[in-house]
Amino acid sequence: MAYQPPQARQQQQQQQQADPNANRLHLNFGFNNQPNFAAEQGRAFPTTPSTFPQPFPDARGQQDVWGTGQGTSGINSQGYFYNNPSFQQYQNSPSPGGSAAGYRSPGGFNEVTNGLAHQFQHQNLGGGNTPRSASPYQRQASPGNARPRTGGQTGQPQQYGSYLSAPMTSQPQQPSIYDDEPPTKNAERYSTTITERVKLQKMLTQEFFKENVERARARNERAKELEGIISSRELSDARKEQKKNNMRKSEANFLRFLRTSERPQNYNTLKIIGKGAFGEVRLVQRKHDGKIYALKSLIKAEMHKKDQLAHVRAERDILANADSQWLVKLHTSFQDSTFLYMLMEFLPGGDLMTMLIKYEIFSEDITRFYMAEITLAIEAVHKLGFIHRDIKPDNILLDRGGHIKLTDFGLSTGFSKEHSASYYQQLMSQTRPKSMAQNRQSVSIDQIQLTVSNRNQINTWRKSRRQLAYSTVGTPDYIAPEIFSGKGYDFGCDWWSLGTIMFECLIGWPPFCAEEPHDTYRKIIDWPRHLHFPPDQQLGDDAEHFIRSLICDSQNRVGRVHGATELKAHPFFRGVNWDSLRKIRAPFEPKLQSNVDTQYFPIDEIPQIDNSAALRAQTEASGNDDSTLSLPFIGYTYKRFDAFRGS
């Protein structure tokens, strides 16, 4: 049990008794005179899987730390702060920053962050992430650490402030998990496990803070937006009030959603609809409201082994931040000990690879439609500051109207350090043997046999194509040569991929396909010798010219100066109405029997066996669900606001 001066404890108990509401859940959705944060604090800290070391070991630990002295309140699966009296008081007290930071107070962001910083320090002091008996911090906890508990019980905001600003000099300084570095003083006294857990806890805490600030900022932006809409339109007072009410409801729904813990068990699997190198994609139905989604799961241990940490982070970041009609919408991402999950909108039309396997070639008109849409989708990715790097037919999905959306941003690169593979390698090298780090592109590439020496053999290639999509090797067919050469690449590499897809749509196979992926790499590097247009398949001049403008040296490639604008101006696209492309009828419209129709997915070719429970048990048995495995996935968990607007 954590050290607590008996006096402080007694004081807390008395206060607890004096305040009968102290243990009641109090929610505030940011639309009254409370800090916006108040409701959010009902959320678990941090939003991590159960295998992450938690700031408090169990329900009792939580109560001890907060000194509620009550039997059953305190931590629960939904949030640490639900029943916390000092927290309650904070919520009920005037904000230290003054007025509220809800949408009525667009300028409230600082108030919110102040409130958070304040709360943040309060909630963490005194909490360890290891069982108390094992932690030197708890064993040696100083009265200095006990101070916030006492202050917390008074419910006076000023006292929080004073404890934060008061120097803690009167007591011997103990190593703090909130110091910048793990304890170095007498470092030999701490086991590696403790040092690692300290590091993990520190990162969790930072992430929690960052996430809350971002969320508060987003909320204020939404509030401003609403203010703008209301003031720019001639609306009756009743209508204005209705809009505000709708917004309040959405924010309330979102806050409620933030407090629920997302788990795969919340969803029923209807079918496994896709497979990738590191996991699978399922069609799922949410149990509580029957809504349909695509749930992608990725095996954490595999992501570790194959150096995919930066990639998975990039994918999560892009989809989370994007709000584009050209990109698959990510509703939420979460994790457990074994998997990372991405809950996405379900696109029932299948993917372009499946269509190409079925139809083999498209007419020029149909090809033009898909090329135009893919151009706009790539432009959307570039505008977000990312290079996709892995544009291929498998990653081009069709919605219910037959229009495309891009997915699988696993290889995309942005400009943040979280997306650099070396950043994660460095992180991991401190905790795992270096030899585990491998590069996706360097994985052995002889698993799949491709045969294209004649037309019959093209069919063999087509059949193995899907298997190649499922393997960790991936298909190199659409990757630009500058990516392999290691001499640097830019946004143009996505335009190369567009050229190879266009070639496949019109000719029936990608330009550099070969018996072995190995040879495909070689052909791509030496592309001028291997780019052939079969004489028996006549293409229009504009089509061939466009392909040649895309499959060429990066210095000469169309789009190198003005991006997509240059492509749009190419004669091949003459007549395309770029602004209304998504509104016209697509050449191929899925005919769906229901909202869970999976006829456009290769269900028969994907074993419909649920291995996830077995895999989870395996992870637990192997002891791999430790903090080192969790470390790089901090910040993966995410929830999108709009998905719950009005739900």
Ligand SMILES: Nc1ncnc2c1ncn2[C@@H]1O[C@H](COP(=O)(O)OP(=O)(O)OP(=O)(O)O)[C@@H](O)[C@H]1O
């Ligand atoms: N949101 C979605 N809606 C419908 N189907 C989807 C969705 N996301 C993925 N799929 C299906 O699952 C397949 C695999 O998805 P995805 O490429 O994202 O997986 P991956 O594991 O990242 O694959 P890779 O090995 O290419 O990285 C897709 O080709 C598509 O058929």
